[in-house]
Amino acid sequence: MIDKEGTEQAMMLGCFGQVEELLKVMRTIDDRIVHELNTTVPTASFAGKIDASQTCKQLYESLMAAHASRDRVIKNCIAQTSSVVKQLREEREKNLDNLTLLKQLRKEQTKLKWMQSELNVEEVVNDRSWKVFNERCRIHFKPPKNE
Numbered sequence: 001m002i003d004k005e006g007t008e009q010a011m012m013l014g015c016f017g018q019v020e021e022l023l024k025v026m027r028t029i030d031d032r033i034v035h036e037l038n039t040t041v042p043t044a045s046f047a048g049k050i051d052a053s054q055t056c057k058q059l060y061e062s063l064m065a066a067h068a069s070r071d072r073v074i075k076n077c078i079a080q081t082s083s084v085v086k087q088l089r090e091e092r093e094k095n096l097d098n099l100t101l102l103k104q105l106r107k108e109q110t111k112l113k114w115m116q117s118e119l120n121v122e123e124v125v126n127d128r129s130w131k132v133f134n135e136r137c138r139i140h141f142k143p144p145k146n147e
Helices: 002-013 018-026 033-040 052-094 099-137
Strands: none
Touching: 018 052, 033 052, 033 099, 052 099
């Protein structure tokens, strides 16, 4: 599963450009949810042949794990980059003439804004996936109330 592996991989990558590719891979479950539901959750005419409640439960658990994992990766990267930005700002205040430091600060600020926008992208992706999931699985599976 991508959960632990993905989080560890993001930490090793240090939240650079590879994280964008990692998130793309981690979003595969959301990208393929319609296909997954169409091939695993039966229509009314085939309801007796497949245990739709178990299939929906497994998909629910997979979605929850994937969403939590991506959220953790993005938030860890935001925290790391925020720390770097803070450090660079403090250095910049001490050395206003250093253009290299200014460029590095701008670069890190841009990276931070990108990661913060990824949280918004994540919200849209998650909402879409839950909408599709609920449309197909609502009669087969009821998620726990605490989630």
